Amino acid sequence: MALAAATALGTAGTASASAVGTATIGSFSYELHGVGVQVPVGCFLTHRIEGSGRRITDQFAGVDCVGIAATFSRFCNWRIDFTYTDTDNRTYRTSRGATHNSCSGDPLRHAAPQVLPKYGKACARFYVNGRQRASQCHSVVK
Template sequence: MPTLRNAVRLLSTAGCAAAFAAAMTLGGGAAHASATGTSPLATFSYDLHGVGVTVPTGCFLTHSIKGTGKRISRQLAGVDCVGLAATFSSFCNWRIDFTYADTANRIYRTSRGATHTECKGDPLRRVAGQRLPAYGKACARFYVNGQRRAAQCHFITA
């Protein structure tokens, strides 16, 4: 459902802009934040049971986070591909991890995702809400066959 995900991203981005504009106009109150960012996957090849698989340019890791202060109410990350990559890309033995680091960039928590042995063209992972012990950053990391292929991070500040 890449089309639905793209529509949700567009609405989320527009909603963020509207919320930011309202906050700048009204001022004060609790800091509510959400962010969506994308990082490209470089072309890479991997071995799947003796068969070489190549992922062409055109795939992206998108990470979306919503919350207030150190409280994360929603977080998800997924991979989407466009153009020829959308037709020819499939990821096998993939997982998405979420990591959390303090302001000194020390990782203090990792939520390791399950390794999915099935092949999928649009991997996606969601995690439950949580309260972080420190400000810093939250990252999504995409792995294929145990190798990190992309990371996308958001800073969480006061």
């Protein structure tokens, strides 16, 4: 996934065949059971979607870290949501992921195949301790 993150950094695509996009997760800190946790620069949210038009045959999102961040980054109380918006940017569906109370260095979520009722965007949103830390979207077009 690191290679996909490096080659697709900051890109967005359509769901006409397949698309991979990556968003940078900036450095941040949060508190866990009274202890401060620092996440350094070097982590990315990668979102892959496959399908045609409104039919999504495969979709996943995950976090990958490189360099020093790969050694020291652990995400606790994390979740990944998938949201879908129409062409007027109105969210009509949210698939909320489970909150993982355990700590992980490589959060990952896979979504079941589906047919969207509208064209617009499909987004992956990464949350840590209830705060959104990154999002990455793809256009869903004919």
